[in-house]
Amino acid sequence: MAPIVRVNDLRKSYASGFEALKGVTLDIEEGEILALLGPNGAGKTTLISTICGITMPSSGTVTVGGNDILKDYRAARSMIGLVPQELSLEAFETVFNAVSFSRGLFGKSRNDALVTDILRQLGLLDKKDTKIMALSGGMKRRVLIAKALAHEPRILFLDEPTAGVDVELRKDMWAVVDRLRQDGVTIILTTHYIEEAEAMADRVAVIDKGQIMLVQDKDALMSHMGQKELIIQLDQPLVGDLPDALGKYGLEAIEEGARLRYVYDTKADRTGITALLNDLQLAGLQMVDMETRQSSLEEIFVGLVKGDAA
Amino acid sequence: MNYQAMRAIYIFEMSRFFRTYRQSFLAPVISTSLYFIVFGAAIGSRIDQVEGVSYGAFIVPGLIMLSVMTQATSNASFGIYFPKFTGSIYELLSAPINFLEATVGYVGAAASKALIIGAIIFATSFFFVDVQVMHPLAMVAFLILTCLSFSLLGFIIGIWAGNFEQLQIIPLLIITPLVFLGGSFYSTTMLPPFWQAVTLLNPVHYLISGFRWSFFEQADVPVGVSLLAIAAFTALCLGAIAWIFRTGWRIRS
Ligand SMILES: Nc1ncnc2c1ncn2[C@@H]1O[C@H](COP(=O)(O)OP(=O)(O)OP(=O)(O)O)[C@@H](O)[C@H]1O
Ligand SMILES: [Mg+2]
Numbered sequence: 001m002a003p004i005v006r007v008n009d010l011r012k013s014y015a016s017g018f019e020a021l022k023g024v025t026l027d028i029e030e031g032e033i034l035a036l037l038g039p040n041g042a043g044k045t046t047l048i049s050t051i052c053g054i055t056m057p058s059s060g061t062v063t064v065g066g067n068d069i070l071k072d073y074r075a076a077r078s079m080i081g082l083v084p085q086e087l088s089l090e091a092f093e094t095v096f097n098a099v100s101f102s103r104g105l106f107g108k109s110r111n112d113a114l115v116t117d118i119l120r121q122l123g124l125l126d127k128k129d130t131k132i133m134a135l136s137g138g139m140k141r142r143v144l145i146a147k148a149l150a151h152e153p154r155i156l157f158l159d160e161p162t163a164g165v166d167v168e169l170r171k172d173m174w175a176v177v178d179r180l181r182q183d184g185v186t187i188i189l190t191t192h193y194i195e196e197a198e199a200m201a202d203r204v205a206v207i208d209k210g211q212i213m214l215v216q217d218k219d220a221l222m223s224h225m226g227q228k229e230l231i232i233q234l235d236q237p238l239v240g241d242l243p244d245a246l247g248k249y250g251l252e253a254i255e256e257g258a259r260l261r262y263v264y265d266t267k268a269d270r271t272g273i274t275a276l277l278n279d280l281q282l283a284g285l286q287m288v289d290m291e292t293r294q295s296s297l298e299e300i301f302v303g304l305v306k307g308d309a310a
Numbered sequence: 311m312n313y314q315a316m317r318a319i320y321i322f323e324m325s326r327f328f329r330t331y332r333q334s335f336l337a338p339v340i341s342t343s344l345y346f347i348v349f350g351a352a353i354g355s356r357i358d359q360v361e362g363v364s365y366g367a368f369i370v371p372g373l374i375m376l377s378v379m380t381q382a383t384s385n386a387s388f389g390i391y392f393p394k395f396t397g398s399i400y401e402l403l404s405a406p407i408n409f410l411e412a413t414v415g416y417v418g419a420a421a422s423k424a425l426i427i428g429a430i431i432f433a434t435s436f437f438f439v440d441v442q443v444m445h446p447l448a449m450v451a452f453l454i455l456t457c458l459s460f461s462l463l464g465f466i467i468g469i470w471a472g473n474f475e476q477l478q479i480i481p482l483l484i485i486t487p488l489v490f491l492g493g494s495f496y497s498t499t500m501l502p503p504f505w506q507a508v509t510l511l512n513p514v515h516y517l518i519s520g521f522r523w524s525f526f527e528q529a530d531v532p533v534g535v536s537l538l539a540i541a542a543f544t545a546l547c548l549g550a551i552a553w554i555f556r557t558g559w560r561i562r563s
Contacts, residue, residue: 014563052404055563074312074406082404088397092329093322104318105405147401 002066003027004079004155004186005051010060012046012210020046022210023060028155033177033187035197035218037301038207044190045085047207048157052082064155078106081153085160085190087140091133095124098132099146106151118146121176123169138165145173149180156180158189162196174200194301198222206304213304222294230262230273232280233289243283249276315407319415320422323389327423334423335430338377342431345373346438349495360497363526366439371522372494373435378428378453379460379489379514383481386420386464391477394468394561403562409555413465420461421454428453441525448533449524455540456517460485462547469560488514498530513543 005028012021020043028034036044049055051062053073062069064076090098099115119125122142127135132143141161148156158177162170177187177200191197197204198218205215214221231254238257249272252261264271280287327334350366357365393399402412435441443449464481471477492498492514498506509515510531520536523529529536554560 049400054400054403056558074408077404077406080404082400084397084400086397088400090393090396090398092326097322097325101318101322102401104314104321105401105407107312107314107406109314 001030004030004065005188006061006063007047007051008061010047010050010062011058012043012050012055013058019058020210021050024207024210024212026205026212026215028186028188029203030154030186031181031184032202033181033189033200035201035204036188036190036207037194037197037204038190042207043210044207045159046210048082048159048188048190052080052157053077078151079154081148081151081156083141083144083148083156083158083161085163087137087144089132089140089143092131094129094131095119095135095143095146096128098143099150102147103150108151114152115146115150118149121172121179122146123172138169141165142169142172145176149176153185155186155188158187160190160192162191162193170196206301208304227263227265229293230264230276231291231293232260232262232287234258234260235286235288238285243285245279245283246276249279251276312405312407312411315405316411316415316418319412320419323416323419324422326389327385327419335427338381338427338431339434342373342377342434343438345369346435350438361499361526361528363528364439367441368497368522368526369495370432370435370439370441371525372489372518374428374431374453375456375514375518375521376489376494377431378424378456379485379517380481381427382420382424382457382460383464383467383485385423386417386461387468387471387477387481389416389420390465390468391471399561409552412555413462413551417458417461417465420464421457424457424461425453428457443525444527445524449521452517452521452524452536452540455544456521459540459544459547462544462551466547466550466554469554472560485514488512489518491515492518493530494518497528513539516540 005026007024007026007028010021010024011019013019024043024047036047038044046055050057051064051069053069053076057070062076065079067073067075067079069076093101096115096119099119100110100112103111103115116125116128119128122145124139124142124146127139132140135143141164145158145161161173165173174196177189180187189197189200201218203215204218204221206213234257238253238260242251242253242260249262253259254261262273262276264273277287346366346369349369354365354369359365360368390399393402432441467477467480491509492512493509498509498515498519501509516531516536516539519530520533520540523533523536
């Protein structure tokens with residue numbers, strides 16, 4: 001099946017001359033959840049805004065469901081729901097009317113039952129007649145999500161949906177996202193909470209300085225790129241320094257010498273574990289237990305962006 | 311055509327107007343009454359008649375025009391400037407709509423509001439003076455065209471404006487003087503020849519003259535010319551808006 005969103009060599013220079021996107025190419029598959037990660041100013045919002053029609057591309061092409069975003073903008077935009085990063089809302093309107101308005105704007109006929117249902121899912125039903133200015137920040141974020149969902153989009157862009165949002169709302173939000181995923185909605189989200197991407201996403205794209213650094217299956221990314229650590233529990237705490245014979249392993253004594261930590265790269269030809277265990281024995285250290293830990297997406301991500309800066 | 315979107319924008323904008331109905335309706339009624347008291351009663355009692363019409367009645371078309379033009383301009387400019395200011399315009403820009411649909415929604419709403427206010431002022435004037443309308447159809451046509459064209463102008467101003475001062479400055483510096491100098495409270499035939507000639511450069515003058523003609527069959531310039539002038543003005547504004555949407559000027563970075 002053809003990707004639902006195809007971004008091809010997309011460039012964007014703002015009027016100031018600053019090039020925020022430097023040739024981005026990215027395919028997004030139908031029904032997947034793609035996490036777009038990158039530091040502040042990387043170009044995440046610019047990329048989303050360009051796909052959604054808010055900013056004009058300088059060059060390159062984008063198709064949504066096979067429709068060019070410039071030539072067939074109606075068909076392309078009809079498929080997309082957008083939750084922007086900023087809390088940009090008309091202050092004086094009621095929640096219900098604001099959400100209903102969004103549905104009409106996207107060419108759908110009025111459907112109060114559907115709007116009510118969306119409000120219920122987002123825990124906004126008791127606020128439906130409240131004016132938006134009287135809502136808290138987290139509630140406004142929910143309204144933005146409700147507005148994006150009002151026209152039943154097939155693709156949903158969430159630009160930092162959980163910034164400034166409490167734990168409970170995050171749970172609500174992920175429940176909604178999960179339901180959308182089950183309905184086959186494609187979801188692209190940006191976040192600075194990497195645990196979130198780790199928990200939700202099927203694939204991860206990392207963008208930095210206007211360029212895609214990497215796009216990969218989340219699981220593959222974590223097992224391929226991840227470093228693992230081996231924690232070795234000794235039968236008695238190590239006294240003094242590590243034996244010289246173990247120097248080459250870069251071991252670190254933790255918990256006052258009760259355990260040793262060994263970091264290895266799963267991508268490498270040899271992990272060095274066998275040799276290490278041998279040398280441990282030769283050095284007369286007795287091991288009672290060991291465990292391995294996988295590094296988190298966050299560590300991978302930090303490694304990537306730092307590696308680029310160096 | 312995305313009719314739902316036009317409808318949605320129109321209703322959304324109108325509800326803004328009715329939400330603040332006290333400001334929306336009361337303010338024009340009060341200010342018009344003041345004009346009638348000051349110009350109609352106080353000054354009018356000293357001015358006998360202007361071209362066969364009592365002064366109180368003579369200023370009715372001018373007063374309506376003054377309010378309708380300023381209301382249309384400010385409503386339309388606020389209507390589009392506000393989403394720009396709050397950032398909620400993202401939704402409009404990402405929606406599957408074209409320039410015509412957005413314009414119909416916003417400008418249609420602003421023009422409707424101005425039309426309602428024009429009607430209120432017209433009704434208010436009956437409390438103060440006797441007015442007769444010789445050509446009701448022409449009157450309505452002039453009124454609608456004026457509401458429309460000045461809403462279009464306001465829409466352009468709202469898109470152009472980068473801050474609240476800019477939003478106010480054109481109505482304040484250009485439209486109000488043009489309306490006052492365009493013969494809203496006097497016949498330009500009362501002016502010396504030189505100033506009469508200058509007035510011919512004032513586009514608003516043609517509107518007021520045509521509008522007044524529909525009341526009293528009395529005009530400073532031929533009615534056909536008035537109609538032509540407003541049609542040209544409307545076309546100019548429409549062209550400018552089409553260009554704005556095609557290029558994304560001031561709205562799409
Ligand atoms: N309207 C604009 N004019 C000029 N430069 C802009 C404009 N909008 C964004 N930029 C610049 O483009 C770059 C990318 O910005 P963008 O908002 O896309 O980053 P981001 O990845 O979304 O960052 P964040 O995580 O902070 O939201 C930044 O350097 C920013 O300063
Ligand atoms: Mg951003």
